[in-house]
Structure formats: structure tokens, C-alpha cells
Amino acid sequence: MIDVDSRRSLKFRSTGDQAPRMRLLPLLIAAACGAVAIGARAQNAPANAGESSAAPAPGRAASAAAAAADKTETLETVVVSVTRRREVIREVPIQVDVLSARRLEDSGATALPDYMANQAGVNVNTGLVIGNATVSIRGVGTGPETSPTVGTYIDDVSFGSSSSYGAGGVMSLDMALMDLKHIEVLRGPQGTLYGAGAMGGMLKYITNQPDTEEFSGNVRAGVSFTRKGSQSNTVGGVVNVPLSAGVAGLRVSLFRDETGGFVDSAGPLLAKDVDKRTARGGRVSLLLTPIADLSVKLSATKQDTDVAGKPLTQLDLSTKKFKFDDVTGSLAVREPSKTKVELLAAEIEYDLRWAKFASITSSQKSSLDQRFDATLTYGPLLAAAAGLTVEAVPLDTFVDVRKKTQEFRLTSQSKGDFLWLAGVFYTDETADNGQEVVATLPGGAPFPLFTSSIPSKYTEKAVYGDVTWRILPTLSATVGARLSRNNQTFTQNTSGLLAGGTTSRTNDSEETSRTYLATVSYALDPRSNVYFRAASGYRPGGPNVALPGVPDTFSHDTLVSYEAGYKADLLDKRLSLQTALYNIRWNDIQQFCVDMTLGISYICNAGKANIKGAELSANYRPDNSLELSTSLSYNNGKLTAVEAGLLKPGVPLPRLPNSARFSGSVGVTYKFNFGGNATSVGLAHRYVGERDSNFEGGLVVPNYKLPAYSLTDVQAGIALGQFQLTAYVRNLFDKRAQLGADTSPASKGGPAGLAIARPRTIGFTVSSSF
Numbered sequence: 070m071i072d073v074d075s076r077r078s079l080k081f082r083s084t085g086d087q088a089p090r091m092r093l094l095p096l097l098i099a100a101a102c103g104a105v106a107i108g109a110r111a112q113n114a115p116a117n118a119g120e121s122s123a124a125p126a127p128g129r130a131a132s133a134a135a136a137a138a139d140k141t142e143t144l145e146t147v148v149v150s151v152t153r154r155r156e157v158i159r160e161v162p163i164q165v166d167v168l169s170a171r172r173l174e175d176s177g178a179t180a181l182p183d184y185m186a187n188q189a190g191v192n193v194n195t196g197l198v199i200g201n202a203t204v205s206i207r208g209v210g211t212g213p214e215t216s217p218t219v220g221t222y223i224d225d226v227s228f229g230s231s232s233s234y235g236a237g238g239v240m241s242l243d244m245a246l247m248d249l250k251h252i253e254v255l256r257g258p259q260g261t262l263y264g265a266g267a268m269g270g271m272l273k274y275i276t277n278q279p280d281t282e283e284f285s286g287n288v289r290a291g292v293s294f295t296r297k298g299s300q301s302n303t304v305g306g307v308v309n310v311p312l313s314a315g316v317a318g319l320r321v322s323l324f325r326d327e328t329g330g331f332v333d334s335a336g337p338l339l340a341k342d343v344d345k346r347t348a349r350g351g352r353v354s355l356l357l358t359p360i361a362d363l364s365v366k367l368s369a370t371k372q373d374t375d376v377a378g379k380p381l382t383q384l385d386l387s388t389k390k391f392k393f394d395d396v397t398g399s400l401a402v403r404e405p406s407k408t409k410v411e412l413l414a415a416e417i418e419y420d421l422r423w424a425k426f427a428s429i430t431s432s433q434k435s436s437l438d439q440r441f442d443a444t445l446t447y448g449p450l451l452a453a454a455a456g457l458t459v460e461a462v463p464l465d466t467f468v469d470v471r472k473k474t475q476e477f478r479l480t481s482q483s484k485g486d487f488l489w490l491a492g493v494f495y496t497d498e499t500a501d502n503g504q505e506v507v508a509t510l511p512g513g514a515p516f517p518l519f520t521s522s523i524p525s526k527y528t529e530k531a532v533y534g535d536v537t538w539r540i541l542p543t544l545s546a547t548v549g550a551r552l553s554r555n556n557q558t559f560t561q562n563t564s565g566l567l568a569g570g571t572t573s574r575t576n577d578s579e580e581t582s583r584t585y586l587a588t589v590s591y592a593l594d595p596r597s598n599v600y601f602r603a604a605s606g607y608r609p610g611g612p613n614v615a616l617p618g619v620p621d622t623f624s625h626d627t628l629v630s631y632e633a634g635y636k637a638d639l640l641d642k643r644l645s646l647q648t649a650l651y652n653i654r655w656n657d658i659q660q661f662c663v664d665m666t667l668g669i670s671y672i673c674n675a676g677k678a679n680i681k682g683a684e685l686s687a688n689y690r691p692d693n694s695l696e697l698s699t700s701l702s703y704n705n706g707k708l709t710a711v712e713a714g715l716l717k718p719g720v721p722l723p724r725l726p727n728s729a730r731f732s733g734s735v736g737v738t739y740k741f742n743f744g745g746n747a748t749s750v751g752l753a754h755r756y757v758g759e760r761d762s763n764f765e766g767g768l769v770v771p772n773y774k775l776p777a778y779s780l781t782d783v784q785a786g787i788a789l790g791q792f793q794l795t796a797y798v799r800n801l802f803d804k805r806a807q808l809g810a811d812t813s814p815a816s817k818g819g820p821a822g823l824a825i826a827r828p829r830t831i832g833f834t835v836s837s838s839f
Contacts, residue, residue, distance in 0.1 A: 159636045159637070162600035166254040168184060168254065169251050170249035175786055176784050176799075177797040180243055181243040188254055189702035190207055194808075195808070202243060203238055203241060206218075208728030209269030210726065211659070216238050218238075218269045219267065219270050220271045221272050221274075227476075227494075229435070231529065231555075245348055249274055251275050253271075262535075262549070264551065265607065281316060282318075287839075288836065289836040291835070301830075303324070303834070304324070304325055308321050315358065318356045320352075321351070321352070322351055328348075330377065330380070334398055334400040335393045335399055347375045354368040355367045363419050369413050374408040380825065383398045383399060383821065383823070384822075385820055402509075406438065407438045408437050409436045426479055429476040434469075435469075436470070438467050443462045443464040443506065443814075445819035446814050446817045459508045462509070465506075467504070471500070472497070474495065478493075485539075488539075489534065491533070499526050506520075506565070506567065518565050525557065531554070534550065535547055546590075547589075548587050553584075557611045559612055574616070576612035576622075580609070580624065586602075586603070593637075602632045610623050610625040610626075620671075623672045623674055626657040627657060629653070631653075647684075647686045649683065651680075653706070655679070656677050659675070661673070675715040676710045677710040678706060680704065686700045697736070699734065701733040704728050704732075705730060707723060708724075716768060727761070727809075729759065743787060755780055755781075780799075783798050793836045796832070802829075805828075807824070808825065811823075
């Protein structure tokens with residue numbers, strides 16, 4: 070056991086090829102034919118987005134599909150609540166993609182990078198530890214971010230830390246799919262309605278609601294096999310129980326996913342499949358509707374994720390060659406991580422006739438314990454500076470976040486020419502963030518090097534609202550604003566050889582942030598509309614460690630986006646289109662700067678950036694059996710001004726990291742009848758262009774250009790009575806796509822770490838509904 074401080078213990082056992090560049094012509098041809106990211110638009114949504122029930126039995130679904138075959142060849146109408154109202158997705162003046170949880174499950178998706186794989190312009194950097202990720206949308210990201218640029222919600226509950234000291238930027242919620250209805254991906258800043266951190270966009274996990282009328286459920290099991298890796302297994306179940314018809318319903322779901330490893334360690338620690346991942350958890354939801362105008366939903370969610378080690382290989386940046394091979398790295402100690410998430414929520418809605426009142430209350434806990442093998446980083450330094458020979462240098466980190474939120478909202482009824490919304494929001498966060506470095510000398514003797522703990526507190530109060538004026542039956546305009554004020558305190562406690570002794574420094578900050586929204590939407594005809602949207606977002610500032618030459622605080626960074634878009638359901642609703650052009654101006658960017666004289670890094674406001682881009686997504690169903698889809702993104706984001714401490718003197722202003730200039734996906738699904746059973750086969754292909762892992766010419770860590778890659782997945786399914794059988798192959802051509810890079814060890818002479826796409830994986834699932 071390694072004791073970090075008196076309040077906390079960490080318990081750990083001591084135990085590619087560059088893909089050819091996809092030609093854009095096929096993508097553009099598919100787009101012209103009407104081909105959306107898979108599952109983005111053809112969702113089965115109820116007329117009311119706030120109502121959903123258990124997934125229908127495959128047998129009943131097949132029968133319903135057969136009965137409807139002669140009646141319609143149109144795409145399903147999708148209803149979302151991204152504007153805090155329930156609206157048809159085509160009429161919402163925001164670029165929104167909706168990912169069906171059922172389709173993601175059938176494709177073999179098991180984690181957030183899989184969910185977002187076919188979302189062009191969305192990047193998920195796992196930080197080389199599956200289960201923890203940094204998400205960026207439209208290139209709004211700076212690599213090792215201080216706090217998130219993409220917000221996360223579970224239904225109407227804000228999730229995750231907004232503070233720079235709560236590690237929210239690298240702990241995006243990687244929620245299991247079991248009993249999820251869908252995931253909504255909002256593109257562009259959402260600061261007015263969703264507050265801090267939603268600068269690049271939002272991820273909303275929408276869960277299935279309890280049904281007060283019908284008993285139902287679903288069970289699911291699966292197995293998969295990875296080339297050069299170990300077996301994976303998944304099992305889960307959902308049951309819905311009406312406690313009182315029309316009045317109360319209870320829904321319970323449980324799951325366990327074991328994802329086999331595929332990366333080996335060649336030494337000094339010799340081990341195979343060091344990156345095994347296990348996720349388990351469940352959700353309990355109780356829905357009460359004691360009177361017609363009142364609904365109360367109480368829910369509890371828990372999810373634990375254990376990862377045995379990083380899915381990481383090692384690359385020599387000077388030669389651009391693997392140290393061993395594309396699925397092998399070198400470890401002196403294992404690198405486990407443990408992530409825990411707990412959420413209690415109460416969502417109350419009451420119809421006042423003239424408006425709807427909503428109260429959303431939550432209490433949540435999240436934690437991350439993680440070990441890094443820092444032997445290649447600190448071993449040579451200790452040998453040179455102190456003449457010490459070490460066997461291993463584990464670096465243990467932890468983050469604990471406790472968050473409580475309360476939101477009250479009034480939403481006008483959808484009547485008349487004026488619609489309005491008003492709300493207040495409060496959050497209280499406490500966090501502790503620390504690390505310990507203890508070298509192991511020959512013979513196993515420990516040698517303490519560094520210990521730190523950073524307890525912090527963050528509180529925020531906000532008021533927000535918007536007004537929509539229906540100027541004409543075809544023309545409407547919306548204006549909105551949000552005013553937020555936060556207070557923060559933190560203390561940095563350090564000790565050990567590398568800290569130069571024992572120190573304790575405390576600092577605080579407070580600031581006010583303002584965001585706004587203005588949209589104009591015009592209906593060209595009943596099935597198509599254009600819009601213009603200007604919106605802003607922000608990340609809170611905060612205090613810095615009190616040291617000479619370091620600013621006491623860093624301010625919030627702000628982002629303003631100007632967007633023009635077109636949405637349409639054409640060809641008798643057989644073709645759905647969504648396009649946008651955007652221009653983003655980002656000021657006072659928060660980033661880690663370094664003081665070369667003091668030899669320390671700190672959070673600073675490092676400069677400005679401009680991001681210009683275009684998006685297109687489409688879904689085309691020429692008949693009941695065939696569906697084509699595509700998602701395309703062009704993104705050009707780079708720094709336009711920079712402060713001292715971020716880049717080396719004299720280097721050109723670089724592109725923003727982890728954003729490809731071009732990315733896209735295409736897919737096809739074919740449905741047919743086989744032996745009297747509903748059957749489908751599908752193919753999805755995605756391309757991601759070259760990306761920078763960090764700022765080119767950065768002072769903190771070197772950059773590595775991640776090469777472009779292409780990956781292909783296939784799947785097939787058949788309904789056999791009450792059972793649904795699915796088979797899939799992910800990474801069909803077994804490419805070694807480089808998904809992310811950690812170059813910080815290279816700054817001290819070590820190799821860079823590369824996250825490699827999972828090799829070809831063949832899987833099978835069986836599910837049954839009742």
C-alpha cells in the first residue's frame with residue numbers, strides 16, 4: 070500500500086501502420102446521393118422525447134416492421150430536448166446528431182471512443198487509459214486541457230467537474246450503453262442553456278424512462294475475440310415493473326463488460342494483454358405520476374471501471390519507429406486505473422398550465438486512481454543527478470470529486486407568438502487531486518521522491534433565459550443570455566526530494582462570466598429551413614499556486630461562434646440533410662505555460678485562436694430495404710496570437726492539437742427477409758486525417774504528427790422469434806491506426822506512448838425482450 074496522505078490510500082497490485090489517405094471523392098459522391106453518421110438520424114423516437122419505454126421485443130419489432138413495409142419508406146421523425154423543449158430535430162437551429170444505443174450495442178461499441186467513432190469532427194483522446202477521456206468538438210481543444218471544453222449531461226443533470234483542479238478535462242463520462250435510449254451530440258457552444266465548459270458542444274446521455282403501464286425487460290449477452298488479444302465478454306439485463314398502473318413504475322438495469330487486452334509488455338515486466346478493462350454497474354429509476362400534472366423521477370446510477378494497464382505502444386520520436394512493435398510496449402511496473410461514478414438525482418416537473426416548472430437536484434461522486442510507469446522519465450535523471458540506480462519509478466495519482474447541483478426552470482407553454490424560458494443554477498464542488506512518486510531501489514527498498522495533494526472548492530451561481538419571437542409563420546428569432554459567478558479556493562501541499570522540501574500554499578479567486586445566444590430561423594417550406602446562430606461559451610478561470618513570477622489567477626476563456634446552417638427532410642422524408650458553416654473566435658485560451666527560469670508550469674491565458682469549418686451529414690432511404698449515410702467535416706483551427714510561456718521563440722503559430730483538417734464516415738445498411746425472419750447487414754467506413762498531438766513548437770511537451778487512418782466495420786443481425794442475434798467485425802482490415810499520443814516522456818529522453826486501434830475483433834451477441 071502506498072499512503073499519499075492521511076486521508077487517502079492508493080491500492081495497486083505490483084504485479085501501426087499508417088493507413089492510406091482516403092480519397093474524398095467517394096465521400097462527396099455519397100453525400101450528394103444523400104448518404105449521416107451511422108445511426109445519427111434514423112432513430113425510432115416517440116412523439117414525446119420525454120417518454121420512452123423498454124426496447125420492444127425483437128420478434129414484435131420484426132412483425133411491426135413487416136406490417137409497416139407496405140405503408141412507408143420514410144425516415145423516422147427524431148425528437149430531441151437540446152433546447153430544453155421537446156422539438157423535432159430538423160426544426161432545432163443547432164447541429165445535433167442522435168446515436169441510438171441499440172445500434173451502438175449491435176456494432177460492438179463498448180466505450181466512448183467507439184460511440185463517437187463515426188462522428189466526423191469529434192475527437193476522443195483517451196489519455197492512453199480507456200475509461201477516461203478528453204472530448205473535443207469542432208477542434209475546440211488544446212491537448213492536455215485544464216477543464217473540459219465539452220459539457221456532459223445525463224438526462225437533465227449536469228455531470229462532471231467544472232474546476233481546473235477536478236480533472237474534468239480528462240474524465241469525460243464514459244457511460245455504459247445498457248438501458249440508454251440514445252446519445253445526443255450537440256455541436257457548437259451551448260453556454261447559455263448548459264453553462265460552464267460547453268464551449269465546443271455537449272454530450273447528453275438520454276436514459277429510458279420507467280413505464281407505469283407494462284411489465285417488460287431485456288437480457289443481453291455477448292462474446293468477442295481480438296486478433297493478438299484475449300477474449301471479451303458482456304452481459305446485462307433490464308426489467309421494468311409497473312408498481313401502480315399509470316401512477317408508479319420502477320426500472321432496474323445491471324451490466325458487466327470485460328474487454329480483453331491486446332497490448333503486451335516486453336520488459337522489464339514481461340506480460341501479455343496488459344490493458345484488460347472491466348466495467349460494471351447499474352441504474353435504478355422510479356417514476357411517480359400521482360396526479361396528471363406532476364411527475365417525479367428518482368434515479369441512482371453507479372459505474373465502476375477497472376483497467377489493468379494502458380493500451381499503449383512506444384515510439385522513438387527521433388526515428389519515428391516503434392521501440393518493439395505496434396502492439397508491444399515496455400513496462401517496469403503495471404499501470405492500473407480505477408474509475409468510480411455515483412449519481413443520485415431527483416427530477417420533478419409540474420404543469421402550471423401557463424408554464425412548466427422543473428426542479429433538477431443531484432448529488433454525485435467521481436474518482437480516479439491511476440498509476441503511471443515513470444521509470445523511463447525519472448530513472449535517467451536520478452542516475453545523472455544523484456548516482457542512483459532504480460528498478461522502477463511508479464507515479465500514482467488520484468482525483469476525488471464531490472458535486473451537488475440544484476436547478477429550477479420555468480418553460481412557457483408552446484402557444485402564441487412568444488416563447489420563453491428562465492432558470493437558475495447552483496453547483497458546489499469539492500475536489501482533491503494529488504500524486505506520489507516513490508522510486509524502487511535494487512532489492513525493493515522504497516525511495517520517496519515527491520508527494521502532493523491539492524484540495525479545492527468550487528461554487529457557482531447562475532441565472533439564464535431566452536425568448537423566442539415567431540415573427541411570421543415561417544420566421545422566428547431567439548435571444549438568450551446567462552450570467553454566472555464562481556468562487557474558488559485551493560491549497561497545494563507538496564513534500565519530498567523533487568519538491569525541495571515541504572510546502573503549503575493557498576490561493577483563491579472569484580469572477581463573473583457572461584454568455585449569450587442569438588438565432589434566426591426561416592422555413593423555406595414545410596420540410597426545410599435555414600438558420601443563423603451566434604453563440605458564446607466559456608470555461609471558468611481560477612487561482613494559481615502563489616509563487617513569484619506566476620500570476621495569482623487565470624481568467625475564464627471565452628469563445629464566440631457564428632454559424633449558418635440548412636436542414637431538410639426531402640424526397641417525401643426519404644432524404645435527411647444537415648449542413649453548417651461556422652467561424653469560431655477563441656480568446657484567452659487556458660493552457661499550461663512554463664517558466665523556464667523557475668522550471669515550473671502553471672495555468673495561463675495563452676493567446677487566441679480562430680477555427681473555420683464546414684459539416685455535412687445526411688441519411689438516405691431509397692426504399693424500405695436500403696439506407697445510406699454519411700458524415701463529413703472540414704476543420705481549420707490555429708492559434709492567431711500567443712503569450713510567452715507556451716511556444717518556443719520564433720516558431721510559426723501552430724494548428725490546434727487533436728483536430729483533423731478532414732474527417733468523414735460513410736455507411737450502408739441493407740434489410741431483407743431470410744427464411745421469414747427480419748435480417749440486416751451493414752458496413753461503416755471512417756477516415757480521420759493527420760493530427761498534431763500537441764502544439765508544434767510547444768515549450769512543455771514535443772509534438773508528434775499522428776498519421777491519417779481509415780477503419781472499416783461490418784455487422785449483421787437476424788430476429789428469431791423473441792431472440793435477436795448479431796454478429797460484427799470491428800477493424801475488418803486489421804489496421805494499426807494511431808488514435809492518440811502521449812509525448813511527455815519524450816521531453817525527458819524517453820519514448821512517446823501511442824494509443825493504437827484495437828486489432829480486428831469478431832463478436833457475437835444475443836438478446837431477448839419480454
